[in-house]
Amino acid sequence: DIQMTQSPSSLSASIGDRVTITCRASQRISTHLNWYQQKPGKAPKLLIYTASNLQSGVPSRFSGSGSGTDFILTISSLQLEDFATYYCQQTYTTPPTTFGQGTRLEIK
Amino acid sequence: EVQLVQSGAEVRKPGESLKISCKTSGYSFSDYWIGWVRQMPGRGLEWMGIIYPGDSEIRYNPSFQGQVTISADGFNSSTYLQWSSLKASDSGMYYCARHRSYDILTGFGFWGQGTLVTVSS
Numbered sequence: 666d667i668q669m670t671q672s673p674s675s676l677s678a679s680i681g682d683r684v685t686i687t688c689r690a691s692q693r694i695s696t697h698l699n700w701y702q703q704k705p706g707k708a709p710k711l712l713i714y715t716a717s718n719l720q721s722g723v724p725s726r727f728s729g730s731g732s733g734t735d736f737i738l739t740i741s742s743l744q745l746e747d748f749a750t751y752y753c754q755q756t757y758t759t760p761p762t763t764f765g766q767g768t769r770l771e772i773k
Numbered sequence: 774e775v776q777l778v779q780s781g782a783e784v785r786k787p788g789e790s791l792k793i794s795c796k797t798s799g800y801s802f803s804d805y806w807i808g809w810v811r812q813m814p815g816r817g818l819e820w821m822g823i824i825y826p827g828d829s830e831i832r833y834n835p836s837f838q839g840q841v842t843i844s845a846d847g848f849n850s851s852t853y854l855q856w857s858s859l860k861a862s863d864s865g866m867y868y869c870a871r872h873r874s875y876d877i878l879t880g881f882g883f884w885g886q887g888t889l890v891t892v893s894s
Contacts, residue, residue, distance in 0.1 A: 701818075701881075708886060720873065720882060756877065761836070
């Protein structure tokens with residue numbers, strides 16, 4: 666299976682900060698990388714698909730980039746509602762697709 | 774509006790069987806892959822498998838193959854996740870999720886609310 670490694674595992678930031686979360690694949694996956702946001706007690710929510718495409722309804726402060734093995738999720742100006750856990754997912758191989766271990770974004 | 778509504782929380786003993794459901798609405802059920810994702814307490818997301826209701830093709834994560842059964846019922850626009858003999862390690866939250874488009878590479882764009890399964894003697 667392709668292993669997905671996110672960094673950092675946790676992150677403290679303030680409202681208005683620019684935040685980046687990195688996801689690295691154990692082999693090249695082209696742009697078959699999706700990003701999700703999960704809040705406590707809620708189902709995940711798709712933010713970005715195929716590395717850089719913004720899912721409908723997701724605020725434009727979220728963006729994604731990367732290809733091959735290295736990918737970045739950027740939040741340009743943190744809002745209160747953005748404090749959550751973020752997961753990347755590779756869909757280059759199915760089955761199985763694999764998720765990163767998650768990055769917990771907390772208020773500083 | 775696409776909706777996925779899952780069955781309620783379940784408590785079972787080890788060795789018991791269980792079938793949980795995910796009822797969909799708002800789209801043509803047979804046209805989109807739909808799958809299941811596990812989240813154990815305090816842990817990350819694990820892709821269990823997906824089914825294409827149009828022809829009942831199923832793709833399992835090898836880690837879950839033989840441990841669970843995924844099925845679909847087009848008449849009820851529902852997908853199911855079934856265990857024949859539960860273990861304590863099956864405890865967790867289970868989400869059904871539908872891909873955002875016909876292209877399964879673009880991720881799960883629609884999710885159920887989750888079904889909490891607790892297996893304890």
